[in-house]
Amino acid sequence: MTQKIGHLALMTEPGQLSMAQYEIPEPAPDALVLEILRANVCGSELHIWNGHHPVKKRGGLGHEMIGRIHSLGAEVITDYAGETVSVGDRVVVTYFQTCQRCARCRGGQPNLCDNAYQFFGKQPEEWPHFHAAFGTHYYVHPHQHFYKVPDTVPDSIAAGANCALSQVMFGIDQISLAYGETVLIQGAGGLGLNAAAVAVERGARVIVVDAVPARLEQAKAFGAADVVDISAVTDPTERLAAVHEMLGGEGPDVAIEVTGVPAAFAEGLDLLRRGGRYLVMGNLSPGRTVPFDPGYVTRKALTIKHVDRYEARYLSRALTFLERHQSAYPFDQLVDAEFGLSDVKDALDASAQRKVTRAAITITGAPEPAGRPVTDLHAASAR
Structure with a gap:
């Protein structure tokens, strides 16, 4: 046999x-x-x-x-x-x-x-x-x-449903993104692009930050109203000014970190408005640190939410999302x-x-x- x-x-x-x-x-x-x-x-x-x-x-x-x-x-x-x-x-x-x-x-x-x-x-x-x-x-x-x-x-x-899309749908629910809010997404990889589409469908204005121009072009196709190219705007202070100009003088209501780069976490705290909310999902590797000022976070009254994995039921929701919105975004080009x-x-x-x-x-x-x-x-x- x-x-x-x-x-x-x-x-x-x-x-x-x-x-x-x-x-x-x-x-x-x-x-x-x-x-x-x-x-x-x-x-x-x-x-x-x-x-x-x-x-x-x-x-x-x-x-x-x-x-x-x-x-x-x-x-x-x-x-x-x-x-x-x-x-x-x-x-x-x-x-x-x-x-x-x-x-x-x-x-x-x-x-x-x-x-x-x-x-x-x-x-x-x-x-x-x-x-x-x-x-x-x-x-x-x-x-x-x-x-x-x-x-x-x-x-x-x-x-891509059983990781990237399910993960960002769950995370966005945990940070309670509301209709009409502004959200800045750090990273235009699989997580970031899926997050952009989900946020847009929730009625949010999306800004995406990345260092790869081709990824930023994809971010626009996934609904980003504005993008910031780190390879062109290399100074964090200038990036902060650029985001503030896009949003009428202040930072976004919500920021989402999906880069896996520790330095992005520190920058996200600066980019957020006072009272803003920060969803962190990309930094997974232990032992990689950045300077962190708890007093600064307190004075800005920031909420930081770290999310690991997702509830299993979100995988079913992700399939429904794809079934309804696959023609609106180039998921087939991810x-x-x-x-x-x-x-x-x-x-x-x-x-x-x-x-x-x-x-x-x-x-x-x-x-x-x-x-x-x-x-x-x-x-x-x-x-």
Whole structure:
């Protein structure tokens, strides 16, 4: 009998990648297995790839993706919105679990689940092997919410729902952006562009700050009324003056940091008006600091809200947003480079070096092993 083998990209250490192959697992009664259609390179992968993650120094990579149901556990009949599902359906999945048992879940903060990365953090040698999205398959555990993708939303657009779009929709709700307010977005990557579209649909005026002219042009297409090019306006004082001029002499009501650059945090505090609100989602790497003046923040009466992950129900809302607004914004142009599974290292390196704005891994079949293959067809096959 021919064995059914899947492949995945394995980071052996930061900056180094090989290919692994394992038997495709059979799902438990309350789980399912996906065939990955495409997965995007998110900033979180780059933190790991560059060795900036505090824990993950080896393992699978990738989390922002769309897949097709390969096999269903006997108890899985519907998705988490109650839609009937069957083999072959396209779905998106939260890249974390909501365990429903830890202190954070029981306390009403499921996005902060203490066990969120219980499976993403596992090594591929451990069954069911396919814990990350840069591979041919992905195992969906019982407490990972998954939702059927509307037929009208193509793979290239839906792939970004389970991270960037869901994240900014949740964050913007946490900072209570109101109709008619002004919002400044620091960073025009995937998070920033999605945030612009969401903010515009909430009735806000949007300003986007970035250092890459091509990204700023995209920001305009995603609804930004004004942009500030850091590569042209290099002095922070001049940037502050430029923003104030755009807004009639004061700072924005809300600022959103999605750059991952610590210096952007300090500048955001300056850019906000007195009494303004600051949503911070981009700075994830520990140990990178900037000077911080608590008294200055107090005198400006600023509210700072840091947001980690999102509540799983927002993934369903993200799909609805895409279904309704995909023709109004160029979501299909967020990815400007595509790579095969055997070229994941090239995709990560090009993304880290900003040679591409946003890359996608498209899965078309089993790749040729890149470098020394890591193979284990039998170990850990049983639970």
